[in-house]
Amino acid sequence: MPRTTEPPRARLSDRQAETVRRLTEAAVEEVAEHRYEGLTVRGVAKRAGVAPATAYTYFASKNHLLAEVFWRRLRDLPEPDPLPGGSPADRAAGALSAVALLVADDPALSAACTTAMLADEPNVLRLRARIGLRVHERISGATDASPAALQAFELAFYGALVQAGMGHLSYLDLPDLLATTARTIFPAEETL
Amino acid sequence: MPRTTEPPRARLSDRQAETVRRLTEAAVEEVAEHRYEGLTVRGVAKRAGVAPATAYTYFASKNHLLAEVFWRRLRDLPEPDPLPGGSPADRAAGALSAVALLVADDPALSAACTTAMLADEPNVLRLRARIGLRVHERISGATDASPAALQAFELAFYGALVQAGMGHLSYLDLPDLLATTARTIFPAEETL
DNA sequence: CTAGCTTCTGGACAGGTGTCCAGTTTGAGG
DNA sequence: CCTCAAACTGGACACCTGTCCAGAAGCTAG
Numbered sequence: 001m002p003r004t005t006e007p008p009r010a011r012l013s014d015r016q017a018e019t020v021r022r023l024t025e026a027a028v029e030e031v032a033e034h035r036y037e038g039l040t041v042r043g044v045a046k047r048a049g050v051a052p053a054t055a056y057t058y059f060a061s062k063n064h065l066l067a068e069v070f071w072r073r074l075r076d077l078p079e080p081d082p083l084p085g086g087s088p089a090d091r092a093a094g095a096l097s098a099v100a101l102l103v104a105d106d107p108a109l110s111a112a113c114t115t116a117m118l119a120d121e122p123n124v125l126r127l128r129a130r131i132g133l134r135v136h137e138r139i140s141g142a143t144d145a146s147p148a149a150l151q152a153f154e155l156a157f158y159g160a161l162v163q164a165g166m167g168h169l170s171y172l173d174l175p176d177l178l179a180t181t182a183r184t185i186f187p188a189e190e191t192l
Numbered sequence: 193m194p195r196t197t198e199p200p201r202a203r204l205s206d207r208q209a210e211t212v213r214r215l216t217e218a219a220v221e222e223v224a225e226h227r228y229e230g231l232t233v234r235g236v237a238k239r240a241g242v243a244p245a246t247a248y249t250y251f252a253s254k255n256h257l258l259a260e261v262f263w264r265r266l267r268d269l270p271e272p273d274p275l276p277g278g279s280p281a282d283r284a285a286g287a288l289s290a291v292a293l294l295v296a297d298d299p300a301l302s303a304a305c306t307t308a309m310l311a312d313e314p315n316v317l318r319l320r321a322r323i324g325l326r327v328h329e330r331i332s333g334a335t336d337a338s339p340a341a342l343q344a345f346e347l348a349f350y351g352a353l354v355q356a357g358m359g360h361l362s363y364l365d366l367p368d369l370l371a372t373t374a375r376t377i378f379p380a381e382e383t384l
Numbered sequence: 385c386t387a388g389c390t391t392c393t394g395g396a397c398a399g400g401t402g403t404c405c406a407g408t409t410t411g412a413g414g
Numbered sequence: 415c416c417t418c419a420a421a422c423t424g425g426a427c428a429c430c431t432g433t434c435c436a437g438a439a440g441c442t443a444g
Binding site: 207232233234244245248252253254 | 401
């Protein structure tokens with residue numbers, strides 16, 4: 001029934017869910033081969049064994065598709081342990097490192113997802129908001145530092161993510177970078 | 193002689209420089225009227241009183257055009273005073289606030305520039321690198337804090353910029369936000 | 385089996401983007 | 415004033431993107 005542009009949210013039938021799953025899966029493979037700039041909704045549809053019109057039923061653009069890939073991985077990420085031990089800095093860094101590494105298995109994929117999530121499209125906006133909320137929950141739950149410190153770290157996290165997405169930083173360096181940043185930002189209590 | 197896609201860098205004649213200037217100027221006006229999504233190289237060309245083909249001689253895309261607008265404003269921004277007084281945190285925040293406010297006179301322009309600078313295009317990449325360098329110089333020159341703190345603040349700056357570009361933050365709030373962040377990150381010496 | 389949904393298909397379509405080129409205008413130098 | 419190269423023009427072009435629809439195929443219930 002979804003005419004177009006309707007995001008995969010309003011309850012999907014099993015059959016539809018399977019189609020969407022195949023599309024997101026195919027998108028990951030396609031981006032590994034053709035990188036972001038070579039990615040095409042039509043190409044993804046073909047690989048998923050689905051007509052282009054069908055793909056466009058669920059995803060309005062390649063950005064929408066990639067944002068959904070990221071969102072699904074984030075959704076499936078287990079919450080960080082409430083008390084995983086370590087300093088507040090390390091816990092905060094750990095909580096967000098996991099997010100940064102969500103799509104780090106393939107550099108092309110991580111770059112593509114980052115670029116996609118910055119797109120100026122309504123569907124992407126919706127997913128971005130959902131992702132932002134989840135990220136905020138994660139960092140808030142990981143430490144009880146001051147709001148200012150939390151905000152600073154959250155900003156730095158997004159900054160690092162974007163820098164990595166632009167290719168100015170490697171995704172694999174993000175955990176270390178986040179740890180260093182966290183230790184700088186959060187009051188050195190049991191750290192150092 | 194520039195066939196296409198050649199960025200306005202290899203020495204322009206006076207006449208060419210004037211054409212480019214008119215184009216960047218027209219771009220600012222166009223984006224104020226039509227926002228980012230309604231911006232068109234052809235539209236900008238028309239407003240600048242120039243043929244589309246001419247515009248495309250200098251700018252390969254609207255993103256390239258907007259990135260150039262930002263770059264020009266940054267280039268013309270005077271360097272921060274070496275010793276403007278205040279704490280290291282305030283100096284750092286001031287140095288980057290000025291950058292954040294470069295295009296803040298019009299919300300549509302700031303959002304458009306941010307989106308454009310995140311684009312995955314060679315010309316934008318080139319400008320982005322130049323801008324990143326300049327930003328790095330500004331913050332490095334503004335304070336002699338530890339490299340880790342500088343890096344953390346720089347990351348937070350980009351994070352804030354992107355959040356503002358995405359509409360999750362107001363550009364006009366950035367100076368305050370950056371000041372708070374700086375005070376959190378940089379060792380509280382004469383601060384607080 | 386049949387009826388009546390839901391979902392998918394194939395192809396046509398409009399709109400937009402960047403490229404190209406043959407030809408004209410501009411203006412600086414001789 | 416004339417020449418010539420640099421710069422601009424106008425329009426055609428190929429490509430891609432997202433939309434749409436009429437019909438086919440798939441599923442479920444009676």
